Amino acid sequence: xxxxxxxxxxxxxxxxxxxxxxxxxxxxxxxxxxxxxxxxxxxxxxxxxxxxxxxxxxxxxxxxxxxxxxxxxxxxxxxxxxxxxxxxxxxxxxxxxxxxxxxxxxxxxxxxxxxxxxxxxxxxxxxxxxxxxxxxxxxxxxxxxxxxxxxxxxxxxxxxxxxxxxxxxxxxxxxxxxxxxxxxxxxxxxxxxxxxxxxxxxxxxxxxxxxxxxxxxxxxxxxxxxxxxxxxxxxxxxxxxxxxxxxxxxxxxxxxxxxxxxxxxxxxxxxxxxxxxxxxxxxxxxxxxxxxxxxxxxxxxxxxxxxxxxxxxxxxxxxxxxxxxxxxxxxxxxxxxxxxxxxxxxxxxxxxxxxxxxxxxxxxxxxxxxx
Amino acid sequence: xxxxxxxxxxxxxxxxxxxxxxxxxxxxxxxxxxxxxxxxxxxxxxxxxxxxxxxxxxxxxxxxxxxxxxxxxxxxxxxxxxxxxxxxxxxxxxxxx
Numbered sequence: 147x148x149x150x151x152x153x154x155x156x157x158x159x160x161x162x163x164x165x166x167x168x169x170x171x172x173x174x175x176x177x178x179x180x181x182x183x184x185x186x187x188x189x190x191x192x193x194x195x196x197x198x199x200x201x202x203x204x205x206x207x208x209x210x211x212x213x214x215x216x217x218x219x220x221x222x223x224x225x226x227x228x229x230x231x232x233x234x235x236x237x238x239x240x241x242x243x244x245x246x247x248x249x250x251x252x253x254x255x256x257x258x259x260x261x262x263x264x265x266x267x268x269x270x271x272x273x274x275x276x277x278x279x280x281x282x283x284x285x286x287x288x289x290x291x292x293x294x295x296x297x298x299x300x301x302x303x304x305x306x307x308x309x310x311x312x313x314x315x316x317x318x319x320x321x322x323x324x325x326x327x328x329x330x331x332x333x334x335x336x337x338x339x340x341x342x343x344x345x346x347x348x349x350x351x352x353x354x355x356x357x358x359x360x361x362x363x364x365x366x367x368x369x370x371x372x373x374x375x376x377x378x379x380x381x382x383x384x385x386x387x388x389x390x391x392x393x394x395x396x397x398x399x400x401x402x403x404x405x406x407x408x409x410x411x412x413x414x415x416x417x418x419x420x421x422x423x424x425x426x427x428x429x430x431x432x433x434x435x436x437x438x439x440x441x442x443x444x445x446x447x448x449x450x451x452x453x454x455x456x457x458x459x460x461x462x463x464x465x466x467x468x469x470x471x472x473x474x475x476x477x478x479x480x481x482x483x484x485x486x487x488x489x490x491x492x493x494x495x496x497x498x499x500x501x502x503x504x505x506x507x508x509x510x511x512x513x514x515x516x517x
Numbered sequence: 518x519x520x521x522x523x524x525x526x527x528x529x530x531x532x533x534x535x536x537x538x539x540x541x542x543x544x545x546x547x548x549x550x551x552x553x554x555x556x557x558x559x560x561x562x563x564x565x566x567x568x569x570x571x572x573x574x575x576x577x578x579x580x581x582x583x584x585x586x587x588x589x590x591x592x593x594x595x596x597x598x599x600x601x602x603x604x605x606x607x608x609x610x611x612x613x614x
Contacts, residue, residue, distance in 0.1 A: 189520050242572070270573020272549060292572075295521070298552055299572045347521055350569070350577050373520060374590040402583050403569065409576060411552045 155376055162379040163202045169386035170204045177205035182338050182475050183385060184331075186324065187345030188215030188503025189373045195508040197375045207382070210475035211498075211505030213327050214345055216292045216320075217244045218497045218504040219428045223459030224320055225250030228289050230456045231318065232263040237454075238281060240266045240274035241289035242296075248500050251461050255289070271296075271303035271317075278307070278315040287450045291320045294351040297439070298412035301419035304441075304448050316450035319440055323422050324348055325356050326437035332364045337474050341385045343378065344370045346400040351416075353408025357396045365394055372400040419445050430469030430497035467496040472505055479509040486514060521569035521576055522591065523584035524548070528564050537563060539570060542588065549574045 175181040185191060191211045194200055200209050213219050225248055232239035232255060239255065246256045246267060259265040264284075268274050271288050278286035290300040300317060307315045324345070331337060344357055349370040357368040367388040371381030381399040388394060398404055419442060426438035441449050463469065467489070468482040479485050479498065489495035491507050498504035502511070524541035529550075537560075539548040553568060553575045554560040567584035568575035579587070 272573045295576075296572050298576070299549075299574045302549060302551065302574060347569075347571070347576075350521075374586070403577060403579065405577075409552060411555060412576065415552065 158376050159202070159379060162376065162383055166207070166379065166383050166386055167204050169383065169390050170206050172390045173206070173386075175206040180206050180208040181340055181386075181389070182208050182210050183341050183343060183382065184210040184212045184339045184475065185343040185371075185378070186212040186214040186328065187343075187348070187373070188218065188501065189347075190343060190345065190371070190378060191215070191505055191508055192503050193373055193375060193378060195512040198512075199375060199378055202379075203382075207386075208475075210339055211472070211508070212342075213331070213428070213431060213473050214293070214324070214348075215501050215503040216296075216322055217248055217501035219322065219327075219430060220245070220248055220291060220320060220497075220500075221427045221429045221461065222250045223427070223461040225254065226252055226459040226461065227451070227456035228287075228318055229253065229255060229258045229263070231287055231450060231454045232258050232265050233261075234285075234454070236285050238264045238266060238277060238284050238286045239289060240268045240271075240277060240286060242269075242291065243267045244501060245289055245291050249494060251459070271300050272306070275303050275307055275310075275312065275315055278312055279310070282314060285314050285316065285453075287316045287318055287454075289318045289320065291322075293322055293324055293345075294348045294412075294416070297321045297323075297420060298351060298409070298415045301415040304419055304445060305415065307448065315448065316453050317441065317448050318450040319420075321420065321439040322426075322428070323437060323439055324352075325359065326422075326434055327428065327431065328360060329364070330431070330434045330437075331474055332360070332366065334474060336476065339366065339475055341367045341388070342369070343381050343385070344368050344396075346370060346372045346377070346404060349398075349400070349404045349408065351409050351412045353413075354396050354398055354404070354406050355408075361394050361396050367394045368396045370396070370398045370400050370404050372403065418442070430463060430467075430473055432463075432470065463497070464495065469496045469498050469506075472498055479506040480513075482506070486510060520591065521571045521587075523567055523579055523587045524570050525567050525581075525584070526550075526563045526565065526575075529560060535560075537575075539568065539575070541570065546570075552576055553578055 255265045274288040369381040369384045421442045424438040471477045494500040498506035524539040527538045530536040535551045537550045567579040569577045
């Protein structure tokens, strides 16, 4: 393995920052009234903090750290329902490592395991299917989380389960889809976000077309961007150039990975198995219309919630927590009364502190001394 | 979970149609290739190519330069993706941070 300097291409970084500065001077934005750009992906958020990209930029430009971390927006009640299923002696519950630490009202899946539940970390839903085949006497539940990066894998795994005639495999569906959330954010009255750095790997699956709603209907430019520091700066520069030129469109900085049309086979697999309709709850954001991803009727025999009927677990976000205001750019993590005291990465209270990709966890890790 | 890992396809898995053995940083792992190969001809052309792997599935083809750049970036960001970290550090473990 080779190791890299923090900035692998310092000259390129300097050049991009200089050009961003130049472009921003051609706009009317100021430190007091900055241009707000939302980076949607938690990977982007973490890279921005880790490499201090926001500190390289002029004060007339402000990053708003978006909802693009599936762990952060996972409602506590959904974890409680999973824990309830996992505690059944006949169940083996499998999920990604990220999902195991997320606290519900009654602890996390990790604490459920310490209390005797058979909870296993897997790297792929296919691993969970393999466990189901190895244990025909047990009922194996895959707790499926993630945006469109993991959704095709879940869909393909269920198709494989059906093809192989596996009847002891179930999916607890907590997949989420990006676009309804972005639309919901932009429909809130006091949100000032002017443009989006769109996630590279979600876009690799869905392609560029879904973002046309944001550029054409909401009139906010979008640049699909990779997650290296130079990618992020380049994406930002492309956005700045759109403001200076008076353009508003969807552009692709990450062409080397993201085809315009996305991955059609992956889109087909998702469409065969999942349907997006109805409202669903997002931690920190509340209920969002048309954002509920569930199994199509033809696949409901694999639905863990239908099979095990966990109790509904409505858990309201704490009214003191300001996750929603942070997510929409209306305040900074350190402005929240719970930040750093009641709510820390070790004892996460709010959505954005849960995962290292969340805005508050990143702020806590890299910026706490400045708060 | 959201960030893929580049790997190089070593060979098709003759025991398991639709899968291939992929080398990621020296770790050989079975990966499903049905989302990057529409047919048998595409599968036959896969060995030697670089792919971006997400949760057990190859999701796109990469050229080698891009694959190396992405690997270097992933290593620089190590802590971003615990799942990727586990994988790069030698495959699945039962440990959780």
